[in-house]
Amino acid sequence: MKAGVYVAGHAKKLSCYMSLDLNVDRCWWGLQQARGTEAVFFRLISRGMPLQWATALAGLQLNAHIPTWTNSDWSRYIRSGLGRMLNEEDLASFEHLSGIVEFDEAQDAAMPVLGNPLNEATASTWLRQLHDSAGRLIARLNGRSLLGGEVESMLKELDPALEKQWRSVAQFAYLQGTIKLENAVKTKPRSVAVRQGLKNVFGLGSMLAEKSAHQCMRCGSAADGGPCGSCGSSDCARCEACRALGRSRSCEVLVSSMQQEGCAASDRGLLRGQKLTQADLRARLTYWNLSPAQTEASEQAVRFLESPIGSSRSAAAKQMKRRRILRIAIQSNTQRPDTSGYAAQDPSSRFLLWAVTGAGKTEMLFPLIEHVRSQGGRVLVATPRRDVVLELAPRLRKAFPDETLVALYGGSEERWRRGGVTLATTHQVLRFDHAFDLVVIDELDAFPFHGDPMLAYAAERCRAAGGRTVYLSATPPKELQSLVRKGHLACAKVPVRYHRYPLPVPMLLRMSSLSECLRKKRLPDVLLRKWRVSLERGAQVFIFVPKIAFAEPLAALLRVVFPGIAVGATSSQDEERGGKVSSFRATDLRMLVTTTILERGVTVPRSDVYILDADSGLFDEASLVQMAGRAGRSADDPAGKVVFAAVQKTKAQVGARRQIRRMNRLARPFLLPRHARKSSESKR
Amino acid sequence: MNIGALLRTLLMPTREHCLACGRPAKLGIVLPLLCERCADRIPWIVEPRCLICGRAQGCPDCRRPEAGARAFSINRSAVLYDATMREWISAYKYGGAERFAEPFSIMLEQAYRRMCRELSAAGAWQADLVTWVPVSAERLEERGFNQAELVARRLAKRLKLPACDLLTRNVHTGKQSFKSRAERLRNLDDAFSLLPNLDPGDFKQWEAIGSVKHPGGSFPIKVLLVDDIYTTGTTAAVCASVLKSLESVIDRPVLVYSLTLARS
Secondary structure, eight states: EEEEEEEETTTTEEEEEESSOOHHHHHHHHHHHHHSSEEEEEEEEOOOEEEEHHHHHHHOOEEGGGGGOOHHHHHHHHHHGGGGGGGTTTTGGHHHHHTTHHHHHHHHOTTTTTTTTHHHHHHHHHHHHHHHHHHHHHHHHHHHEHHHHHHHHHHHHHHHHHTTTTEEEEEEEEHHHHHHEESEEEOOOOOOOHHHHHHHHHSSSSHSSSOEEEEETTTTOOOEEETTTOOOSSSSEEOSSSGSSSSTTTSSSSEEHHHHHTTGGGGTTTGGGOOOHHHHHHHHHTTTTOOHHHHHHHHHHHHHHSSSSTTTTOOHHHHHHHHHHHHHHHHHTTTHHHHHHHHHOGGGGGEEEEEOTTTTTHHHHHHHHHHHHTTOOOEEEEESOOHHHHHHHHHHHHOOOTTTTEOOOTTTTTTTOOOOOOEEEGGGGBBBSSSSSEEEETTTTTTTTTTTTTHHHHHHHEEEEEEEEEEESOEEEEEEHHHHTTOSSSSEESHHHSSOOOOOOOOEEEEOHHHHHHHHHHOOOHHHHHHHHHTTTOOOEEOOOOOHHHHHHHHHHHHHOOOOOOTEOTTTTTTHHHHHHHHHHSSSSSSSOOOOOGGGSSSSEEEEEEOOOTTTTTTOOOHHHHHHTTTTOOSSSSOOOOOEEEOOOOOHHHHHHHHHHHHHHHHGGSSHHHHHHHHHHHHO | OHHHHHHHHHHSSOOOOOOOOOOOBBBBBSTTTBBBBHHTTTOOOOSSSSSHHHHOOOSSSGGGGGGGSSSSEEEEEEEEEEEEHHHHHHHHHTSOOOOHHHHHHHHHHHHHHHHHHHHHHGGGOSEEEEEEOOHHHHHHHHHSSSSHHHHHHHHHHHHTTTTTOOOEOOSSSGGGSSSSSHEEEEEEEEOTTOOOOEEEEHHHHHHHHEEEEEEOOOEEEEEEEEEEEEESSHHHHHHHHHHHHHHHHHTSEOOOOOOOOEEO
């Protein structure tokens, strides 16, 4: 896409502007001239140059004696303004691409309304219309940050009258200073120091020095430049990482509302309102009907939201800061921070809610959402998967009947709507910029959120300045755990399930490897005996295997061993996964062989869990804890059985069992009286 | 970060993600940027059934009487247009996955080599230059690239053939994929023409190349016309007939061979 560039302003204060629609600018400056006392200077530089150049030039200040400049002066000025951005450009095509207009032409195209009362009237009517439209556009945008194409499709759906002239409207809002127009992928010359340093240390300098770096403003990923038919530049980068949400490229415009103008309550200092008294808080929490452990954790979390940021800063934090700078220097450009990295940089605005599987995390969120909403703040709940969004949306709607809740996921009908509470898949978060006062990241350690720097970046960007982040997890990543241990990150643990029975502790079992079993078509007797017991007591049997290839053969073998028992197998590649899970839940299937795909989010009332080949590298401690968490979730059958069967005992298995035991120990004060006694006896 | 972790990041190869399925895997075993599993899903056309349009099944289109008048000699396609290819091609064209140009051009190269073998039965055959089906200025502005040009240029580079921009699309006809057969046929009349101010130097160059190969004799210029999808062959036929009009400019017979990525 191309954009116009011109210089305008009053005598002593001239600066460059970019334009999506030069007519708007002509009227705008013309009216300024007609109405003001000071003379307005306006000089068109280019009707259309690559958008990334225009945005780079926009905002540059000029000194006053430019009326005498010739074309070559302008060309020189633009070159120096763009500087390193032109490194990859073919210099021969610069003149053509920059589209610098001849002097006469620039005069003709100056301000049409000068001195002509009729024109002045039309211009001011038009601008008044644009003013109203701009107000609507800003209301629609409301914390979003959208590509030009996305703006178009949003308006097509919500406000078709605006769609046709959105560029004019956006240009008007840009002149007003109510929206920000950027190019979606920024070109950043690498810092000389970093380059020099890397060159000296690793000899990588030659690799890095040549190409300029591009970074997508939406998702933060690095992008590669190349020739583009849309703007004509030969160094126009497209972001591959976030292409599922529309193409972000150097010459695409990214429209976002101005941050200062933001509707975020925390910007206005709302969240630092008066503190709730202990009694009030308790009263609110009892409304939600939480268990004692849930209440305690929620209380801590609400107190965290109330406390001003930075109060927990201490000498330790200062020391951390120094270490952080060092770390960033080492990481350089090649490695981007993930969630733990961001948390380490700024721990005081974050809170970890570490709740065991089946603790009732969603219910604990209700008081937090209520707290922020009652002060006019905006809430985002981001979860890794679409199914979770679909499952949570009705629950949140029921809990907050007066709120407008918007559920966002790929293909969602409510794609462009906005509400007080937004429930979204992590990818949808990329469309927001400084929009939320409370960001809740559900299942922090799950795919795809975990280990994806792009989504971690999105979760940071969508938060308003002064906003808070709450992480939810049953198995937080190691780095966060260590931040909690060192006391940098605030944390509340919920060690007990909502039904107040302890977690089933996994039993380690030795067996020959699964591939061998399948080859010999014989399963170990110990396992068969256990399965028979499970089936007889009426439990549903979950069997986890590390590889998709094992699932179907094992199910076939089980059908032979247990005639008359319905056995199913599923995996990520199974189209009928949803159907199989629901028939397993309805006990039409009694045994389900699955991969880690069902390790979280699935609740089957009366179930026993068997993990075969538990020593596989694909099962880490977190996923073992999650799979074990499928057992004993309902109050009717809290004592499900969990078995880790493997050739050898691994660190992950031992660690998972230790984690579960530790949580059970912490849970003791909350357990139902009978169990509290029992578990302390068993420990002895 | 401790020393161990630092060493690990330096020594460990970063695992790349497959362009098609997004999973981290070893790439480039069969085709660049694709994992082996995805590459195995490609529905290659190994043996064309229809010798005119290169279709792998029997082809009623080419038996229609008006088919004989089509201006291109033959068409060959690398793959069938099945669900997999539909997904990939639309990711490439509309989804911004421009890196598909690399594997696609290699797929085209394989189809081209097969075409050479086939046509070389009556003496060595080789195309003289590569050109492509153009897109309208409007579409180019929207998409940022011409999907056919991108693969054609890479193909030409690999084959060491000259790549020439010869055609232009006059009217924006809308997407062919939304139209019925009859509409497609009507739609494309006058849609293409030769680029204005073609460089005569280029033609001289072909002359020179041609005369070396065929000293003294007359020879046709063999143009390879590249596109992404061949459905009814109308686009190829219209473009070929426009390319035929080059005959009067360069005073040589022009033969057009169509090479497309997918055959639906």
